[in-house]
Structures are given as structure tokens and as C-alpha cells.
Amino acid sequence: MSTATIExxxxxxxxxxxxxxxxxxxxxxxxxxxxxxxxxxxRSNSEITVDPAGLPSVWQVGNYFEVLASGVFWREVANSTxxxxxxxxxxxxxxxxxxYVLAKYxxxxxxxxxxxxxxxxxxxxxxxxxxLYILVRGLGLMNTLGGIIVPQVAFALPVTIIxxxxxxxxxxxxxxxxxxxxxxxxxxxFWRMVIPLSKPGVITxxxxxxxxxWNSYILPLFILxxxxxxxxxxxxxxxxSQYSVDTAKVLAFTSLSMIPALVxxxxxxxxxxxxxxxxxxx
Amino acid sequence: MTSISENLRxxxxxxxxxxxxxxxxxxxxxxxxxxxxxxxxxxxxxxxALAGPALIVFLVFVILPVLLAAYYGFFSWAGYGPATDFxxxxxxxxxxxxxxxxxxxxxxxxxxxxxxxxxxxxxIGLALLLNRKMRGQSALRVLIFVPYVISEVVxxxxxxxMLQSGGAVNGLLEKIGLGSLQQDWLSDxxxxxxxxxxxxxxxxxxxxxxxxLAGLQGIPEELSEAAxxxxxSYWQVQRTIVLPLLGPTIxxxxxxxxxxxxxxxxxxxxxxxxxxxxxxxxxxxxxxxVANGRNAGSYGYGNAVAVVMFVIxxxxxxxxxxxxxxxxxxxxxxxxxx
Numbered sequence: 001m002s003t004a005t006i007e008x009x010x011x012x013x014x015x016x017x018x019x020x021x022x023x024x025x026x027x028x029x030x031x032x033x034x035x036x037x038x039x040x041x042x043r044s045n046s047e048i049t050v051d052p053a054g055l056p057s058v059w060q061v062g063n064y065f066e067v068l069a070s071g072v073f074w075r076e077v078a079n080s081t082x083x084x085x086x087x088x089x090x091x092x093x094x095x096x097x098x099x100y101v102l103a104k105y106x107x108x109x110x111x112x113x114x115x116x117x118x119x120x121x122x123x124x125x126x127x128x129x130x131x132l133y134i135l136v137r138g139l140g141l142m143n144t145l146g147g148i149i150v151p152q153v154a155f156a157l158p159v160t161i162i163x164x165x166x167x168x169x170x171x172x173x174x175x176x177x178x179x180x181x182x183x184x185x186x187x188x189x190f191w192r193m194v195i196p197l198s199k200p201g202v203i204t205x206x207x208x209x210x211x212x213x214w215n216s217y218i219l220p221l222f223i224l225x226x227x228x229x230x231x232x233x234x235x236x237x238x239x240x241s242q243y244s245v246d247t248a249k250v251l252a253f254t255s256l257s258m259i260p261a262l263v264x265x266x267x268x269x270x271x272x273x274x275x276x277x278x279x280x281x282x
Numbered sequence: 283m284t285s286i287s288e289n290l291r292x293x294x295x296x297x298x299x300x301x302x303x304x305x306x307x308x309x310x311x312x313x314x315x316x317x318x319x320x321x322x323x324x325x326x327x328x329x330x331a332l333a334g335p336a337l338i339v340f341l342v343f344v345i346l347p348v349l350l351a352a353y354y355g356f357f358s359w360a361g362y363g364p365a366t367d368f369x370x371x372x373x374x375x376x377x378x379x380x381x382x383x384x385x386x387x388x389x390x391x392x393x394x395x396x397x398x399x400x401x402x403x404x405x406i407g408l409a410l411l412l413n414r415k416m417r418g419q420s421a422l423r424v425l426i427f428v429p430y431v432i433s434e435v436v437x438x439x440x441x442x443x444m445l446q447s448g449g450a451v452n453g454l455l456e457k458i459g460l461g462s463l464q465q466d467w468l469s470d471x472x473x474x475x476x477x478x479x480x481x482x483x484x485x486x487x488x489x490x491x492x493x494x495l496a497g498l499q500g501i502p503e504e505l506s507e508a509a510x511x512x513x514x515s516y517w518q519v520q521r522t523i524v525l526p527l528l529g530p531t532i533x534x535x536x537x538x539x540x541x542x543x544x545x546x547x548x549x550x551x552x553x554x555x556x557x558x559x560x561x562x563x564x565x566x567x568x569x570x571x572v573a574n575g576r577n578a579g580s581y582g583y584g585n586a587v588a589v590v591m592f593v594i595x596x597x598x599x600x601x602x603x604x605x606x607x608x609x610x611x612x613x614x615x616x617x618x619x620x
Contacts, residue, residue, distance in 0.1 A: 019411060019416065020416070022411065023418075023422055026408065026422075030429055030488075033437075033440050034428060034432070037440045051453060053450040097335065098333045101329050105328070105329055107325075107326075107329060113333065116340075116345075117340060120340060120344050122541060122596065123344065123592065124541070124542065124545045126545040126546075126568040126591075127545055127568075127592050128344065128347040128348060129572075130576060130581065130584040130585050130587075130588050132347045134361070134581065135343070135350060153343075154339045154343035157340050158340075211431055215432070215433030215434065215435075217433065217434050217435055218551075233433050233434070233436075236433075237439075250439070251440075254436050254440065258433065258436050261431050261432070262431055262432070265428075269423060269427060
């Protein structure tokens, strides 16, 4: 028995280098396609054609500078940024308010309201896109950022509410009672206590909403038809078909378009996992 | 893109759903009785003011479109002016008899099943790995999520450049002397769907890992510690303690993955486009919908396809909830939400 235990201990000890090796292979697999895009932007087209899997022999920064100097790129960055920031703001604001009601008020129909929101998760945008397009067109929002922002907010609400409700429920009742004794109204309690205390959840849903909006494809594809209103994903696609022979430049454009979401995510990654814990564990 | 991403923890919904229908409904009554004065007008006002905006936006832009689709699905309609050409069930009959749709549905099923089989074990393994205390752990976590954060357009563009016949993958095979393994990764109908699965796995595995890591954090460390003090090996602890406790999270992920697979659109449409997808054997119901609805100018038909997709998703969701997620509401882990 004791030898077996020692053997096991030893096994675990020896497994560490194996784990690091697995981890390394993994990182390589995850990063190679991204590296291909970024490095490709530094190569020349003839190089890419002759040796598609090679490294840049001479680092051409011209592709990147050309993209950075173009007004089209910055206009699309601006459109994407506006859409993502406004979407995130409203998702968090509306989601927090509704979650507070669901978590802290008891009234008839509360379970139904929660179920209605939760049911929204079963239907991602693809299933609703055709009628959604008709609806947005009917509201006169075609080719406007508002036409993508409002549906994005609506479709992000279910996730937001499901993540936030457990956070708000975890705020102890005693705290609310103490605040009430000190003369705070329920709304005052919401502003002074709930918002600060639910920050981890808010950060999580905020990041998810921001990234979802930044990467959104099918909705802009239907709603934004004029180039002036394009967000980055549509812009990347349009650029790729316009400069289909200039692969290096397309890759440079593509690399630059993914930077903001990546930066945003790496800053807050730890908090995303933390924020999801409450929702997943149930 | 966000198709999968957006509907994170969906499964929580159905779970609560059940409670609301069953025990939850009964449980929500007593609190009201305990407070005989009922809820005052002020409280009502607060509820309306706080929950109203979210509810209105949600009902108008998520629920109403589904109803609109159900209405327009009965018409032959080019998308402009009022729909007047009522065709009854003709759109639906056409859809169900169209071999292109049947093909697309078959691809959705294949993608759904294989995504579970491929991503599930892989993601659980990775989550266990990343949950161990090791050097560079936080960097690893960020890196594995990178593909998930990148937009479908970028992913599609990068992978199609790598996988096209004169692309980097074939170039690499040539370089290392495996030129005989070169393939038409994207256009060969025998291979294309596997290429798609590879890309899907690469793109969405990070999401599964995120969920599982979050689930693992909810498992008290004392349990594993106690077991290893009693002499259980690392793998015994994972298999008999951690995995069962991770069960609810795994079932939630599987639900989201299946729903996402049935709605798959972005990657296929970006990489293959509406025409190549059907010849390469990667078309999905959603690409069929866009190609035969909007792009063909037949909005009535497109809406009917949307309704078919909606019904299929709904049936899957209900079956899944009925047979799998219900276990979680019975289990000790789920604290009742509402």
C-alpha cells in the first residue's frame, strides 16, 4: 500500500514536464493561425505566393502603414467603437435594472419574466435575422448604427440577466435592511450599494457585450449596406474582396482590426472567469 | 459570430423554467401571503420603471421578429410593400422537400454531434490542466481564449488563406516532405466539413474552457484535498469527485453548443460563401435561409425557413431540458434561483 502511494506521488511529480509540454503544444496550435495573419501582413505578395508557409524574409511595415493611413480603416474603427460602447452601456444599464427587479422584488409574474428572458438564449440572432431586418427597415434604421445597436442590446440581455441575477441575489438582505434603517430608499440602495457590489458581474457582462458587438457579423451584413456605415467585420470583408490580389495588405488590415477586442479581453480575462462562476454553479 | 458566444449559460433559463412551472410557482405564493398589505403602488412603479425598458426592448427585438417570421412565412413576398400573396403552407412544403435544405440540416446535425464529441473531452482536459497551479497559468488562460475573442470574419479569412489549395497548410506539407498529403481542404466535399469542424473547434474551444474553469472554481477544494489525503490519485480525484460535480456545467455547455451548431452561419458564409457551401458539403440551415431568402429576394420563403429553424431549436431545447437539465434541478448542486 505504502509503496503504491509513493509510486503515485512519484508519477504525479514526473507528470509536470509532460503538462508543460502539452501546454506548449496547445499554445502553439492556438496561436499559429493568428501569427500567420499578423506575420503575413509583414510579407510581400510574391513571397506569400511562392512560399505560403514561410516567415517574412524582409519585414515590410509598409502594408501596416498604408492601412493606418487610410481614412476607410479609421472610419470603420470609429463605427465599430461607437456601436460597441453604446451597446455595452445600454446592455449593462438595462440588464442591471431588470436583474435588480428579478433578484430583489417579489411579485406575481417574476418567475415568468425570468423565463421569458432566459428563453431568449435559445435563439441567437441567426434565427431571427430575416424578420429583424424587416423590423429595423420598418423603423427607418437601415444603414444607421442605431439599427444594429438596439437589436444587439436586445439579444445580449438574456446572458446579462442570467449572469447578474445571482450576483444581486448574493447581496445580503441585512445590508438592505441596514440601509433602510439609515434612511435609504430602495432606489437609493440600488445606486449606492447594488451597483458597486455587483461590479464583478457587471465587468463580465460588459466585456462579453463589447466583444460580441465588436465581432458582430450577421446583423451588420443585413442592416448596413452603405460603405460609410460599415463596421470593421464588414470592412475587413469588403477590403478582402476589393484587394483580393493584395493578400499581404488584406492580412495587415485584418491584424489591425482584431487588436482592440484582444486588448480589451486580455485586460479583463481573470474577471470574466470570476464573473461567470456564480452563473454556472447555479 | 456571437451565435454561440452570446447565449452563454442559457441552460440556466430552462432550469428555472421548470421551477417556475412546478415548485417555483407554488413557492412564489407564500411570500405574498406573508405580507398581507400586498405590494404598494410605489413598488409597482419601481418594478415597471426598472424592468420596463429591458422588457420592451427584448420583446420588440427578440420575440416580435419570431412572430413576424411566423406571419410572413405564409406569404410569397419579395420584401417590399404589404404581403398579399397568401400561399398557406406552400413555403413549408417546399422547404421540407428541397434536397438542398435536407442536406443543410444533415450538416447541422453532423456539426452538432461532432462538436460535442470533439470539443467536450478536449475542453474538460484543458480546463483541468489550466485549473492546476502552474507557472504561466494566467498567460495560458489568456492565450487559449484568443481565438474566441477574434471575430468570425478574421478567423474565416485567415483560415481560408491557410487552407486554400495554394495556402500555407499545403505549403508547409510540401516543405516537410509530406507533399503527398496535400488536399483541397476547402472545396473537396469529403474533406471540407472536417476542415469546418477543425476551425469550429479552434474558435470555440476557448469558450467551453472558460465555462468549465468557472464551474471548477465553484467546486470546493476541500473535497479534492480530503480525497488525496485519503490516498486518491490525481486522476481518481478528477474522475470521481471533480467531473461529477462539473456535470451541470458540462450539460449547460453541451446545450449551448448544440443550439449554436444548429444556428451556425458566420464561419460557413464567410469561408465558403452562399454558392460554394452547398457544393463543398458545408451548407447549414442558416446559410440556406440567407441564400434562398434575402439573397434570392424571397422574404416570405426566408421567413418560413427561419420558422423551421426556430421550431427545430425549440424542440431540441425542450427535449434537452426535459431529459438532461432536469437532473440538475433535482440535484443537490442547484440552489433554487427564483
